Amino acid sequence: MSVGDILLALALGFVFGWVLDKGGLNRYYKIANVFRFTDLTVLRFMMMGMAVGMVGIYTLKYFGLVDLTAVSATVLAGNLIGGAIFGVGMSLSGF
Amino acid sequence: MKWLLRQLRKDLWSPEVAGVGLGLVYVFALWLSHRAPGASGTFFNAAAIVGKPLTASDPANQFFVVTFPPLTEGLGWQFWMLVGIFLGALASVLIAGKFKWTLVPIEQWKDVFGPSVRKRWIVAFVGGIFLQIGAGIAGGCTSGLALAGGVQLSPAAFLFIPGIFISGALVQLLVYRERY
Numbered sequence: 101m102s103v104g105d106i107l108l109a110l111a112l113g114f115v116f117g118w119v120l121d122k123g124g125l126n127r128y129y130k131i132a133n134v135f136r137f138t139d140l141t142v143l144r145f146m147m148m149g150m151a152v153g154m155v156g157i158y159t160l161k162y163f164g165l166v167d168l169t170a171v172s173a174t175v176l177a178g179n180l181i182g183g184a185i186f187g188v189g190m191s192l193s194g195f
Numbered sequence: 196m197k198w199l200l201r202q203l204r205k206d207l208w209s210p211e212v213a214g215v216g217l218g219l220v221y222v223f224a225l226w227l228s229h230r231a232p233g234a235s236g237t238f239f240n241a242a243a244i245v246g247k248p249l250t251a252s253d254p255a256n257q258f259f260v261v262t263f264p265p266l267t268e269g270l271g272w273q274f275w276m277l278v279g280i281f282l283g284a285l286a287s288v289l290i291a292g293k294f295k296w297t298l299v300p301i302e303q304w305k306d307v308f309g310p311s312v313r314k315r316w317i318v319a320f321v322g323g324i325f326l327q328i329g330a331g332i333a334g335g336c337t338s339g340l341a342l343a344g345g346v347q348l349s350p351a352a353f354l355f356i357p358g359i360f361i362s363g364a365l366v367q368l369l370v371y372r373e374r375y
Contacts, residue, residue, distance in 0.1 A: 101271065101272065101275075105228070105272060105275075106272075106275045108227060108228055109228070109272050109273075109275035109276045109279060110275050110276070110278060110279040110282070111279065112220055112223060112224050112227075112228070112232065112276060112279060113232075113275065113276035113277060113278060113279020113280040113281075113282070113283060114279040114280070114282055114283035114286070115216060115219075115220050115283060116217070116220045116232060116276070116279065116280050116283060116338075117279060117280035117281060117282065117283025117284035117285075117286075117287070118216070118283040118284065118286065118287045119208075119213045119214075119216035119217050119220070119283075120213075120217075120280070120283075120284060121283070121284040121287035121288060122205070122207060122208040122212075122213045122216075122287055123207070123208065123210050123213035123214065123217070124207050124210070126284060128303065128304050129302075129303040129304075132303065132367060133303075134363075135360070135363040135364045135366070135367040136364075136367050136371060136375055137364075141210045142210075144210035144211060144214065145210040145211075145213055145214045145217065146214070146217075146337075146341070146342065147214070148210065148211045148213075148214025148215060148217070148218065149214040149215075149216075149217030149218040149221070149342060149346075150218065150342060150345040150346055151214075151218065152214065152215050152217070152218025152219060152222070153217075153218040153219075153221040153222055153342070153345070153346030154345075154346050154348065155218075156218060156219065156221075156222030156346075157221070157222055157225055157346050157347060160222065160225070160226055165226055166225045166226055166229070167229070168225075168347045171231075171343070171344055171347050171349040171351070172333075172334035172335045172339070172340050172343075172344055172349065172351045172352075173334055173351065174349060174350045174351040174354070175334070175351070176354065178332055178333060178334065179333050179334065179340075179350075179351045179352075179354035179355045179358065180354045180355070180357070180358045181332060181333075181358065182329045182330065182331070182332030182333025182334065182355065182358065183329065183333050183354065183355035183356065183357065183358020183359045183362075184329070184358040184359070184361055184362040185325055185328055185329030185332060185333075185362070186325065186326055186329025186330055186333060186336065186337075186355070186358070186359055186362075187329070187358060187359035187360065187361065187362035187363035187366070188322075188325045188329070188362050188363070188366050189321075189322040189323060189324065189325025189326035189327075189328075189329060190322070190325075190326060190337070190359060190363055191362070191363035191364075191366040191367055191370075192318055192321065192322040192325065192366055192370070193318055193319045193321070193322025193323060193325075193326070194304070194322075195319070195322065195323070195326065
């Protein structure tokens with residue numbers, strides 16, 4: 101870990117934390133209500149992020165600037181059941 | 196310039212605008228650091244640093260040897276990113292003028308669970324256990340699997356997200372009952 105790496109991680113994290121707060125993702129009711137389907141802020145935020153990310157990353161990939169190595173393994177039951185357990189915690193605590 | 200200042204002082208942005216920022220974080224993280232942002236890994240690493248010496252005497256217990264060995268470089272990149280997330284969110288609320296110390300977060304919780312501070316902390320703690328176990332089984336959390344996998348079109352993310360919503364909706368059905 102060089103100092104440059106740490107500064108980059110801090111800077112990216114800073115923007116990440118900033119948009120999470122501005123999106124309202126750190127509020128209990130935003131997380132709780134997306135599971136009640138009364139406030140879709142979380143979905144709108146995440147889908148927009150994913151859409152921008154997909155286009156950006158695949159554009160960079162086209163120019164050979166990124167390689168898609170940092171992907172978690174796909175295990176049908178593992179991802180689904182893990183997600184279901186994760187959802188209990190997310191829904192209950194609102195984090 | 197005035198417009199920019201007004202935007203920075205806003206409590207909330209439109210989720211779509213904030214979402215563009217989120218997407219750009221992932222693009223730049225993958226481009227400049229060749230890593231995708233994630234949060235739950237840091238907690239596994241912290242557990243591995245403590246857990247590996249504790250389980251070393253039992254040769255049958257290979258979890259911290261094979262499955263999740265502690266990173267040799269210490270807490271690493273994700274840890275510094277978490278520090279950055281904390282600072283970014285802090286700066287956001289400070290500039291918006293919304294900073295305050297509070298134990299029980301917001302109204303809706305009080306309507307459903309009552310005003311007890313202890314109850315909030317217990318539910319948060321138990322929920323946190325579920326979050327970390329689920330993240331461990333699935334291979335990441337909302338940031339490290341759903342988003343990092345999603346932007347790279349990994350099938351894992353698109354299995355994980357429905358999983359969250361199936362159980363999340365059921366839990367809210369139990370919690371809110373007729374108010375759902």
